[in-house]
Amino acid sequence: MKLVVVSAGLSVPSSTRLLADRLAAATARHTPVDVQVVEVRELAVEIAHHLTNGFPGRALSAALDAVTGADGLIVVTPVFTASYSGLFKSFFDLIDPAALTGKPVLIAATGGTARHSLVLEHALRPLFAYLRAVVVPTAVYAASEDWGAPGLAERIDRAAAELAALMTGLTRSDAAIGSNAVTGREAGAGSAPDTADALRVVPFEEQLARLGAA
Template identity: 75%
Template sequence: MKLTVVSAGLSTPSSTRLLADRLTESARGELAARGHQASTEIVELRELAGDIAHHLVTGFPPPRLRAAIDAMTAADGLIVVTPVFAASYSGLFKSFFDVIDPDALTGKPVLTAATGGTARHSLVLEHAVRPLFAYLRAVVVPTAVFAASEDWGSGGDEYTDGLPGRIHRAAAELAALMRARPPRTEPADDITALESRLADLRFD
């Protein structure tokens, strides 16, 4: 299985990348526990900012951006993490998905996550990020993960309602959808099969 992780953090190190890494570790653990090994590719958007701008202007992706797009389309599942700017996803995050073919993510399981300074911004995931991937016809896992500044110092384990618990639940949902994903035929068949399974899956 192939898992592609998109991080839109701008600093080094960044809380966005830290959240992406924790989600990736948990998703790979969930897959491994059920006998599935996943190769992982990380796409750091800050390293592609110039290439994304070039593509938006010319319509032709430079090689590094082409490789990132190919990693997205070839993945069995995606983890996407954006910082919150001006009460929405970052411009860099949106620009990257603007250059993706509108049909490239049809039926693909996607775990969405975001970071911000305060939990007041957590609804960005439901009001901005989830609709973006619904438009792209991806299958977004039910649990979205928001990490505010205070979440990083909170205690608890993966079975609590804190950040570790949200990471565990979202990763389990993504792993279940990746395992359930049928062989790709027509895009409509892909998304219909996944959505019909989503209601029946149990996540432990």
């Protein structure tokens, strides 16, 4: 499975990138994934050109394809003026509104104070709900005082487990649908594939329980 991490940090080194890397590593501990990181900072000029002339550069085009083709996303932004950064928003403004439909997304943010933690719920979650992505229940915010303090590692692991469960559940459903379709063809023209089980919606709690038992 392909996991794409979108990090919108502006500095080097970046606490935003550090949080993104920890979330990706935690997800990889729960399920095998190929991780690709998109550093939005490196695409700033191409994003500006695309917004003004309508044509993406080569690096930006590759990044957009990676995001839309991923099995799951981790998106992390620094907090500016009580919201996500303008560069972060500009990047996702370039993605077709239907391209993230049903895609599992873990949202996270970093900031200088814990007072900005609600940015996850009043800005990031509504953005990806509008894009019809499936946002995992646990969002992760890391203020300056959270690094090295109790609690952050547990939040990271819980959110990563939820993302892994969603990614694994969707992949298994796709495989089951494909398998049933083949079975139906092999059975002959008069037999229809049994897709009842393949199309069954697996409750999120059941997915987490299966992941924990694996």
